[in-house]
Amino acid sequence: MQKFTLLLLSLVLLAPLGIDLYLPTLPQIAEGLATPVSLIQITIPLFLLVMGLGQLVTGPLVDNYGRKPIALIGLALYIIGSIIAATATSWPLFLIARLVQGCAVCCTAVVAFSGVRDRLSGDDAARAYGFLNGALNIVPALAPLLGGLLASAFDWRAPFWFLCGYAALITVLVIFWLPETRPANTLRVKGLPLAQYAAILRQPRFLAFAFANAGALGMVLTYVSLAPHVLMTEGGLSSLQFSFAFGANGFWIMLVSVFVNKAIRKAGRPFCLAMGFITMLLGALLLMAGMYLLPASIQTHWTLYMLPVAVSVAGLAFTVGPATSYALEPYQQQAGVASALQGFIQMAGGAAGSLVIVTLPLAEKMSLAWMMLLGAALALIAWRCSKTIQGTLTALK
CATH class of the missing domain: 1.20.1250.20 (MFS general substrate transporter like domains)
Structure with missing residues (x-):
């Protein structure tokens, strides 16, 4: 395997x-x-x-x-x-x-x-999805x-x-x-399966977990979009320093993903979704605290951006694996269709959310803070949904 x-x-x-x-x-x-x-x-x-x-x-x-x-x-x-x-x-x-x-x-x-x-x-x-998504950050x-x-x-x-x-x-x-892993009982479709997509989209469970992934991805896309201006223009980092700071964050997500894989086994997927909510919320609060509670003379220091980001992007690692597994579990006979729809919502929803937030007349850090809060809210909804189905599905042997 x-x-x-x-x-x-x-x-x-x-x-x-x-x-x-x-x-x-x-x-x-x-x-x-x-x-x-x-x-x-x-x-x-x-x-x-x-x-x-x-x-x-x-x-x-x-x-x-x-x-x-x-x-x-x-x-x-x-x-x-x-x-x-x-x-x-x-x-x-x-x-x-x-x-x-x-x-x-x-x-x-x-x-x-x-x-x-x-x-x-x-x-x-959930561990496999978490591994795939976590390894991507390298x-x-x-x-x-x-x-x-x-x-x-x-x-x-x-x-x-x-x-x-x-x-x-x-x-x-x-x-x-x-x-070739396609199950023999996979449902075949003719043309674009609009009816199947519509049926899946009517399931609140699927939407809750797919949009949790979209929120986490949107938060990361917002961070990536704003990082060059915040770290180099405002923070004074050189291009090389920026590369090291940016790269270190990728390694950090990998380390968190390793921990998440163990946490799924020992504490379960609902616990990880709850941690996704907590870390993104905490990241937003730390970012806003740096903006409003610290002296203006140090507010542009790069650590006041990267430390909240490090806390918040851990939420991506905690959220994506469990949320993806929960979203796709009911669709063994439609795995391709369900995976495609989940991927579309994650990518298109995350990109759209990030684009809207970035284009609003807000300061860069405040834009990111709002996206963190949105990601946290969507992770909270996913966690509440997971509590209603915990234990109803088990791993295949």
Whole structure:
């Protein structure tokens, strides 16, 4: 089972690598393609948008045709997109490459989370989801550094050739070692399963846990969006210092995720959801205390931003694994469709919430504090929902 989980992780990593690896090279890409940096920057939200919307399409494909074939199609698209990006000579070609990669990760993400649901349930599934989501945080910690080193040694195209090579390697591993896990009794659908999506969306339990994930993700996206201005412009950190602070937070979430996996086994999923609520609430209170209770002369110090963030992002680790497992447990025969819908709500809801908060006429720290409070409120709702179903489902043996 450990080999199986690691294979699923290799598929999940395609998405964050596709975002974080080329972040340090945005100015060089703009210069190389003779286009404004702003046009290169918009490929990031477009990538996420395609990934979120595309899961609604790939979910039924995974249920109809199996996990492994769709994973291989996704990997092939990823390789094609990476090659187009690495050889692009204009912004339209680069945009096409990013859209192709976005379509690719729709397939691999749904396959990975459907695979967990196929093989595991209950606390075992929660630990697997927590492992996948927790391990993702090592990518923002290391990928920008790796991308910068590759670009320095070669040029801005090198990170995309790296992505091509990585996807090719994972393709070989999937062909030989990834089993087909689709249950024989999986419900097949024709076209876009709007009726199935509507039926799932009518379930308060599903919505409670899916939106808890969206709140936690939205909180992290808000932190990431505001961090460069707060830490470098206001806090005075250099680019290198910012990289270390940003990367350390990724390692911190990994450590918390290890603890959460043990906590799920010993204390249960409802306890972890309660801790998600507490940590996000505490992070918001610490952030606001630094703004209103401390002297103005030290309010711009970077630690007054990163310490509350460290407390609050622990809520992501506590929330995502249990919430995802609870959301998907009732849908063994529709794992692909349910995983796709859950992923769409998590990504689209988190991104939308973050965008709305950031665009409000609020100070950066206050915007983040409000997003932390929203994430805490959604985690509280999920915890209350979990108390009504605790013990009704157990792990598969």
